Amino acid sequence: MSGIYKKVEIVGLSEISFAEAVKVAVEEAGKTVRHMSWFEVVEQRGRIHDGKVAEFQVTIRIGFKLER
Amino acid sequence: MSGIYKKVEIVGLSEISFAEAVKVAVEEAGKTVRHMSWFEVVEQRGRIHDGKVAEFQVTIRIGFKLER
Amino acid sequence: MSGIYKKVEIVGLSEISFAEAVKVAVEEAGKTVRHMSWFEVVEQRGRIHDGKVAEFQVTIRIGFKLER
Amino acid sequence: MSGIYKKVEIVGLSEISFAEAVKVAVEEAGKTVRHMSWFEVVEQRGRIHDGKVAEFQVTIRIGFKLER
Amino acid sequence: MSGIYKKVEIVGLSEISFAEAVKVAVEEAGKTVRHMSWFEVVEQRGRIHDGKVAEFQVTIRIGFKLER
Amino acid sequence: MSGIYKKVEIVGLSEISFAEAVKVAVEEAGKTVRHMSWFEVVEQRGRIHDGKVAEFQVTIRIGFKLER
Amino acid sequence: MSGIYKKVEIVGLSEISFAEAVKVAVEEAGKTVRHMSWFEVVEQRGRIHDGKVAEFQVTIRIGFKLER
Amino acid sequence: MSGIYKKVEIVGLSEISFAEAVKVAVEEAGKTVRHMSWFEVVEQRGRIHDGKVAEFQVTIRIGFKLER
Amino acid sequence: MSGIYKKVEIVGLSEISFAEAVKVAVEEAGKTVRHMSWFEVVEQRGRIHDGKVAEFQVTIRIGFKLER
Amino acid sequence: MSGIYKKVEIVGLSEISFAEAVKVAVEEAGKTVRHMSWFEVVEQRGRIHDGKVAEFQVTIRIGFKLER
Amino acid sequence: MSGIYKKVEIVGLSEISFAEAVKVAVEEAGKTVRHMSWFEVVEQRGRIHDGKVAEFQVTIRIGFKLER
Amino acid sequence: MSGIYKKVEIVGLSEISFAEAVKVAVEEAGKTVRHMSWFEVVEQRGRIHDGKVAEFQVTIRIGFKLER
DSSP states (O other): OOSOEEEEEEEEEESSOHHHHHHHHHHHHTTTOOSEEEEEEEEEEEEEETTEEEEEEEEEEEEEEOOO | OOSOEEEEEEEEEESSOHHHHHHHHHHHHTTTOOSEEEEEEEEEEEEEETTEEEEEEEEEEEEEEOOO | OOSOEEEEEEEEEESSOHHHHHHHHHHHHTTTOOSEEEEEEEEEEEEEETTEEEEEEEEEEEEEEOOO | OOSOEEEEEEEEEESSOHHHHHHHHHHHHTTTOOSEEEEEEEEEEEEEETTEEEEEEEEEEEEEEOOO | OOSOEEEEEEEEEESSOHHHHHHHHHHHHTTTOOSEEEEEEEEEEEEEETTEEEEEEEEEEEEEEOOO | OOSOEEEEEEEEEESSOHHHHHHHHHHHHTTTOOSEEEEEEEEEEEEEETTEEEEEEEEEEEEEEOOO | OOSOEEEEEEEEEESSOHHHHHHHHHHHHTTTOOSEEEEEEEEEEEEEETTEEEEEEEEEEEEEEOOO | OOSOEEEEEEEEEESSOHHHHHHHHHHHHTTTOOSEEEEEEEEEEEEEETTEEEEEEEEEEEEEEOOO | OOSOEEEEEEEEEESSOHHHHHHHHHHHHTTTOOSEEEEEEEEEEEEEETTEEEEEEEEEEEEEEOOO | OOSOEEEEEEEEEESSOHHHHHHHHHHHHTTTOOSEEEEEEEEEEEEEETTEEEEEEEEEEEEEEOOO | OOSOEEEEEEEEEESSOHHHHHHHHHHHHTTTOOSEEEEEEEEEEEEEETTEEEEEEEEEEEEEEOOO | OOSOEEEEEEEEEESSOHHHHHHHHHHHHTTTOOSEEEEEEEEEEEEEETTEEEEEEEEEEEEEEOOO
16 A cells, blocks of 8 residues: 555567567566566557568556665 | 437447457447447556556447437 | 767568568668668558458568768 | 536448538537537548448547436 | 456546546546545646646546456 | 747537537637647547536647747 | 636645645635636646655646626 | 558648549549559648639548559 | 766656656665656556556656766 | 646647657747646647658646736 | 649758758758659657757658659 | 667757757766767757746657677
8 A cells, every 4th residue: 555666667579479468578677677567558569670670669567666 | 311320328348459448339239229330439547466467447438320 | 979860761561570571671682772770660560361360460660870 | 617518429420421420420529428528539530432432430539417 | 367457538627626537537437436445636627717736637547357 | 940849738619519519619719829730639528417428528739829 | 608718737736645635725716716626636736755645636627607 | 461651741732622622633643643542631731812712722631552 | 077877777666746756766776876857758658457546657767977 | 735737738839850749839828828827738740841851849737827 | 733742751860950950851852853842841859968959850741843 | 789778768968059968968978878879859948047048958769789
């Protein structure tokens, strides 16, 4: 009930799909951020190489509870 | 040619991907809504649990023809 | 370093997922556009038929280097 | 002074103009919704056939007082 | 985990504050909608009379679980 | 080449169409504002009475050259 | 039915709440503007001093009927 | 099912109304673009001359199927 | 005059009002962030429980001077 | 602490840069507006002549304290 | 008075400033596009190298008259 | 290919231009942030003093690779 949350903006990359890129972003962020609670998709882009999609890039905002 | 359409806003959930969450939203909505014609993605979010993506949440607007 | 880029807006279709629709859009566009470098997702929609998702539609902007 | 309002999202169609499409949407909606009070234009699109505008499509939000 | 949510758009009114207008919207909506879970503020407006604020008007989207 | 422009925000009303409401706004504004040069449509709404559109309301920004 | 409205953009300040800041903006504006009819909240910000909220700042657009 | 669509951004002009300006844009574009399928209104502006609306300007995006 | 500012995104919670939720966010953030100067409201949401507003949630961006 | 602010929307022109266009807008506006305090960039456009940028046009909102 | 305009989206690059990047985009585009009339700034980004701004990137939409 | 990026939001100040304010933001941020890769302009504002632009303020989001 009390306490506050912070949001950080992270970009995840994947060669497979946007959903994979979100998972990568969350799992990598989890190595330094604790108490992660939700994410919001902010932007979806990608890199093209040799006429094919080479990389899906998703920017998400991750919300987590601030410890005191 | 005549007739009008209505849009309703539905949130679908999936543990797998955004595309799955859209399918869930459409198929569940179809149990009470008839003549569904198209959808528009409005928002993509998700829940995080134990440092991993636990749920993809997609808000879509579903357009359907109003019967008279 | 010098030179400019142009963006074109393309809609890709897929029965499977948004990621597939992006791949279709990029690969088809690549048949006439050269030096494609990146894409940005602009809109995600779809068609519903018989109460199920029949088609994922993704509008992307593709950036490519203009040749001189 | 008391009471609340609800908004529903309706798409009206017309071969003539956006204003006509709005009128169609409001009049058709009025067959099932009572106490309609105002509308807001959300989106203006249309269908093209044989190189000509075949249909104006207007999405409006209609606000109406909820009866108790 | 399974199941879907629906969002409806409601306008609440109050002579006192935006927070009161939100409470009015939620409590009135609760008379016909069950399983309400969250709200999102969409628009804040108001009516002026005799040079003073006569009414705070808040449009919220209310999310609730669809029963099956 | 020199000089600056100012924009003012005006709401025009019409029983007929959005285009008429724009004309009304511009012509009425022209009674006190000089050197009007362009307009931009900002919002399109309307009033409903007895189940019919009673009034088209268009908010426009009018740009005009400031005299010195 | 006839006549047009103008909107002006005003910033109100309050040490207490956003609702108070709106009231201040409307009441102060009313000293020079007549026939004020409605307001729309455009932006909510504030000043922080010594680690506490020192001032709520609300930008509103006030609509009023133009006299002829 | 197969194939992709492209969108181009066109500005149509009319002395009469926004609907006319859309028709002009579509019909002129049709002289060089084939397989046009739909349009989306992006912006509505206009030119003022001698205190009257001299020209309605509508920017639309036209979607058309790319031939192979 | 010199120096730069950083913005962080914080979510504050309150059972009473949006203004209280902003105060909570600022005061809690102030326990670890120094030289806070202003805030901007980004999003207003809330949790509903038993048909009543259980929690106001406000996302704000807090700007503070970076020390060197 | 007390008092309110008003915002006006001004377009400045420059052949050199956006920054110059902002300076022109502020300095010209200052000939009739007093107590100007801040500006916000709203839009950046320009005129092209003979294949070159002929004019940078910046729309800014200027905030100033209302005197009583 | 008659005729229509088309808009194309171009990204210009410069090591110096956003204004220079706009000039580059317009001048390069002018090598293949005729009758260019205006531009609108859509996005401002840049590349960072070794802790310094290495490149200003401006996306503009260029409007030009379509020849018949 | 692997790894994720983080974005932070920084405000840079300059008496000269927006481009200078971006450079200041990037160079100051580089004193504590490593592996900075790109920036995106989010907001352009400024302070006015004595009827002249006293300060250009640019908010940018800086993207940098997270080290592991």
